[in-house]
Amino acid sequence: MRPGIHAVRKISSTRVFARVAPRVVPAVDRAVHRLTRGRVLLSAQLLPGLLLTSRGARTGLARRTPLACIPEQAAGTWILVGSNFGRPGHPAWTGNLLAHPEAEISWRGADVPVRAELLTGEERATAWEAALAFWPPYAAYQARVEREIRLFRLTRLTSAPD
Template sequence: MLFGDEHVRRYVETDGAEGHDWQGSTVLILTTTGRKSGAQRNNPLIYQPYGDALLLVASNGGSATPPAWYLNLTANPEVQVQVKGDRFTARARTANADEKPDMWRTMVATWPAYDDYQRKTDREIPVVVLERV
């Protein structure tokens, strides 16, 4: 099973032929700029299309703290995205209270464990909206 840096490497090398389809879901590569280091950080993340946007969930497995990639994109919302062979710049934002319920259902449909993660934490798990620039 692909995971972490190896997942990123194989995905990038094969334009997603290896790594896009993962455990019954779909994965993209999100590149954020480190809020402290300024370094580029690559993360393989489950996503779903939503209209013209792409959705991510900043679950961190239900941890009390958000994932580092989410903290990075809140500090610098301009990100790089790779979906299969398509590489592009996007602007990331957190879904607002009005749009989140439907977006959350979309993401839970592809990865049901998100509901379990939310039950594990008092932190409200954000849905991230990626809009192509």
């Protein structure tokens, strides 16, 4: 485990972090990603991360969102956790994927077309256990909200999305 990760886990579980992080982390990530021409996501220095480009649920406009992800190496897929840092509403990107499941990710500097699937039932339960093992603060996020945190699996497409 990387040095300092325990401190980061503890800090990221706090309500203060939940208030500040959604405004600061994505803005910094997008700026660094743009400045490095897609080679670096700052938050990915702690956790694996990707930049999701999805279409807005209402507008259809491209929306770029830096997100932590759980790579499923054997399957070549990725799990996304719609925790919203333990804030009450679902993050906007989850609604975008529900409305328009075809998207694109920037993964380790490569653009990858993907299709998102909302996980339910046993599949969700298995992915949630993996998410908790991967990043224990997700349990604190879930405890703070009444909604069920959405989990998505991204699967690589063989052709680019519309």
